[in-house]
Amino acid sequence: MNILVTGAAGFIGSRLAERLLELGHRVRGIDSFTDYYPRALKEGNLLGLRGQGGFDLVEADILSVEPGVLLDGVEAVVHLAAQAGVRRSWGDNFAIYTHNNLLTTQHLLEAGKKLGLGRMVYASSSSVYGDTQDLPMRETSACWPVSPYGVTKLAAEHLCGLYHRNFGMNTASLRYFTVYGPRQRPDMAFHRFIRALLEGGTIRLFGDGGQSRDFTFVDDVVAATIAAIFTPEAKGQVFNVGGGSRVSVNQVIAMLEEITGREAKVERLEVAKGDVRDTEADCGKAREILGYAPQVSLAQGLAAEEQWVRDHLKLLQEV
Numbered sequence: 320m321n322i323l324v325t326g327a328a329g330f331i332g333s334r335l336a337e338r339l340l341e342l343g344h345r346v347r348g349i350d351s352f353t354d355y356y357p358r359a360l361k362e363g364n365l366l367g368l369r370g371q372g373g374f375d376l377v378e379a380d381i382l383s384v385e386p387g388v389l390l391d392g393v394e395a396v397v398h399l400a401a402q403a404g405v406r407r408s409w410g411d412n413f414a415i416y417t418h419n420n421l422l423t424t425q426h427l428l429e430a431g432k433k434l435g436l437g438r439m440v441y442a443s444s445s446s447v448y449g450d451t452q453d454l455p456m457r458e459t460s461a462c463w464p465v466s467p468y469g470v471t472k473l474a475a476e477h478l479c480g481l482y483h484r485n486f487g488m489n490t491a492s493l494r495y496f497t498v499y500g501p502r503q504r505p506d507m508a509f510h511r512f513i514r515a516l517l518e519g520g521t522i523r524l525f526g527d528g529g530q531s532r533d534f535t536f537v538d539d540v541v542a543a544t545i546a547a548i549f550t551p552e553a554k555g556q557v558f559n560v561g562g563g564s565r566v567s568v569n570q571v572i573a574m575l576e577e578i579t580g581r582e583a584k585v586e587r588l589e590v591a592k593g594d595v596r597d598t599e600a601d602c603g604k605a606r607e608i609l610g611y612a613p614q615v616s617l618a619q620g621l622a623a624e625e626q627w628v629r630d631h632l633k634l635l636q637e638v
């Protein structure tokens with residue numbers, strides 16, 4: 320199949336593109352190399368993709384490309400391109416979030432409608448739920464995002480649902496729960512924690528560390544995403560994609576101390592606006608319809624990410 324992966328130079332997009340090529344598909348990537356984190360890291364993500372038969376990369380903003388050109392020969396789209404990150408989504412930055420998260424989604428949906436696109440899988444987020452004590456979060460739970468980022472992810476998800484209901488488009492949305500593993504974005508907690516431990520620096524921790532997350536290894540997210548492309552019953556649906564266990568940030572730091580053999584120095588900061596206290600996914604629907612079953616334990620996944628940071632420390636320090 321010919322598949323367009325948006326955000327292909329990013330953390331999850333590059334891994335998804337690699338896996339699709341391994342499975343024998345052809346992948347067109349599009350990425351505008353936003354400056355949220357250094358281009359050199361995204362170029363590193365692309366090392367296994369560039370030059371491979373079956374892969375081509377369009378360097379452009381999705382909104383700047385004519386729909387006919389973007390979707391020429393494309394049978395399915397996985398829309399991962401976005402401005403990620405909860406904490407920076409307030410204030411003037413909101414324009415960046417609406418552009419990259421909302422307008423890109425509408426542009427792709429309009430293009431897909433016009434050109435009869437076969438299917439589109441949208442990367443949504445657990446942040447659509449907001450701060451709730453009603454755990455685990457189910458697809459039917461109320462969605463009250465507590466960050467502007469979450470608002471844009473939920474709005475884009477609604478657009479996918481609207482184009483399904485009104486125009487019969489084959490869309491599905493996957494609510495990823497805190498994704499981690501090799502290539503994790505440098506603004507994300509595990510990446511920052513591991514670097515601080517390896518470099519003897521200080522971990523800046525927002526809150527008391529008692530907050531918990533359902534952490535999901537990147538290859539598990541990729542497997543769920545590929546299943547959503549190829550499962551006809553996914554049409555018009557929303558799915559949680561979590562890692563299978565809820566762990567506190569303090570527990571993660573203790574695990575990383577063990578993996579690195581170093582003791583963490585922690586500076587506690589105020590809880591950031593937009594952060595939720597806990598997340599936990601009910602993945603029953605993804606299990607039933609997509610056959611989703613997370614394969615990588617937190618201990619295995621953290622070890623893999625630690626190894627990646629170790630291997631890339633020089634590059635990370637230079638950029």
Ligand SMILES: NC(=O)c1ccc[n+]([C@@H]2O[C@H](COP(=O)([O-])OP(=O)(O)OC[C@H]3O[C@@H](n4cnc5c(N)ncnc54)[C@H](O)[C@@H]3O)[C@@H](O)[C@H]2O)c1
Pocket residue numbers: 325326327328329330331332349350351352353355361379380381382398399400401402403418419423442443444445472494495496497498499504
């Ligand atoms: N990483 C997580 O924990 C997590 C959790 C929930 C949801 N998600 C979602 O998964 C997706 C991928 O996240 P990630 O962590 O890999 O982020 P990432 O920042 O590494 O990748 C996103 C890529 O999209 C590109 N991009 C942004 N706007 C674009 C535009 N207008 N046109 C073309 N390219 C553009 C960026 O340059 C970047 O390379 C996002 O939609 C994010 O909201 C991620």
